[in-house]
Amino acid sequence: MAIERTFSMIKPDATRRNLTGAITKIFEESGLRIIASKRVWMSRREAEGFYAVHKERPFFGELVESMSAGPTIVQVLEGENAISRNREIMGATNPKDAAEGTIRKLHALSIGENSVHGSDAPETAKQEISYWFSETEIVG
Ligand code: ATP
Ligand code: MG
Numbered sequence: 001m002a003i004e005r006t007f008s009m010i011k012p013d014a015t016r017r018n019l020t021g022a023i024t025k026i027f028e029e030s031g032l033r034i035i036a037s038k039r040v041w042m043s044r045r046e047a048e049g050f051y052a053v054h055k056e057r058p059f060f061g062e063l064v065e066s067m068s069a070g071p072t073i074v075q076v077l078e079g080e081n082a083i084s085r086n087r088e089i090m091g092a093t094n095p096k097d098a099a100e101g102t103i104r105k106l107h108a109l110s111i112g113e114n115s116v117h118g119s120d121a122p123e124t125a126k127q128e129i130s131y132w133f134s135e136t137e138i139v140g
Contacts, residue, residue: 004082005035005140006119007128012070013113015039020073024114026076026103030089036076044068050131062112074132078140083125084119093121103111 010023028035042050046078047067054060077086091102095114098105119125129138 001080002123003078003080005076005078005129005138006082006086006125007117007132008075008077008119009061009117010073010075011113011115011117012065012066012068012072013109014107014115015073016073017107019115021108023103023107023137024073026089026106027075027086030085031123032077032079032082032086032089033140035078035140037059038075038132038137039073039131041071042068044111050128059112066112076133076138077131087120090116094120096098 008027010020014020014023024034040046044064047057047064051060051063054063057063079085088104089103091098091104091108093104093114094111095104095108096111097106103116104114108116119128
C-alpha cells in the first residue's frame with residue numbers, strides 16, 4: 001500500500017467545543033501520523049480561496065462564514081492510503097448519513113458544521129497542503 005499525505009482541518013465548530021484533542025486522538029489511533037499542524041483563524045478571503053471550487057453552490061456564503069467564525073486546526077496527515085482512509089474516518093458529509101464511530105457521527109452538529117475537512121483526491125491534497133503549509137513546516 002502507498003504511503004500518502006492528505007490535508008485535514010478541524011473546523012471552528014469543533015475547536016469551539018474543545019474537541020481538538022479528541023479528534024486528533026481518532027486520527028492517531030487510526031494509524032495516521034500528524035506531520036504538520038497549526039492553529040489559524042482564517043479570514044473570509046482565505047476561506048473563499050480555499051473553497052473556491054464551491055463558489056457557485058448555494059451554501060457557499062454559509063460555508064465561508066462558518067470557516068472564518070473561529071480558530072481552525074490545519075494539519076497534514078501521513079499514512080497508508082491516507083486520503084481515502086481519512087475520508088472513511090471522517091464519515092459522510094451529513095452527520096445523519098455518517099457511519100457509527102466516524103468523527104462526523106460522533107461530533108458533527110450539522111451538514112454545514114461538520115467538524116472536519118479532508119482532501120478528496122491526490123491532486124486536491126497537494127493543492128490544499130500547499131495552500132496552508134510551506135515545505136519547511138512539514139516534518140515527516
Ligand atoms: P469537506 O470538503 O469539508 O471535507 P465533503 O467533501 O464531505 O467535506 P463537500 O461537498 O466538499 O463535502 O462540501 C464542503 C463543505 O461544505 C462540507 O464539509 C460542509 O461543511 C459544507 N456543505 C456541503 N453541503 C452543504 C449543504 N447542503 N449545506 C450547508 N453546508 C454544506
Ligand atoms: Mg470536499
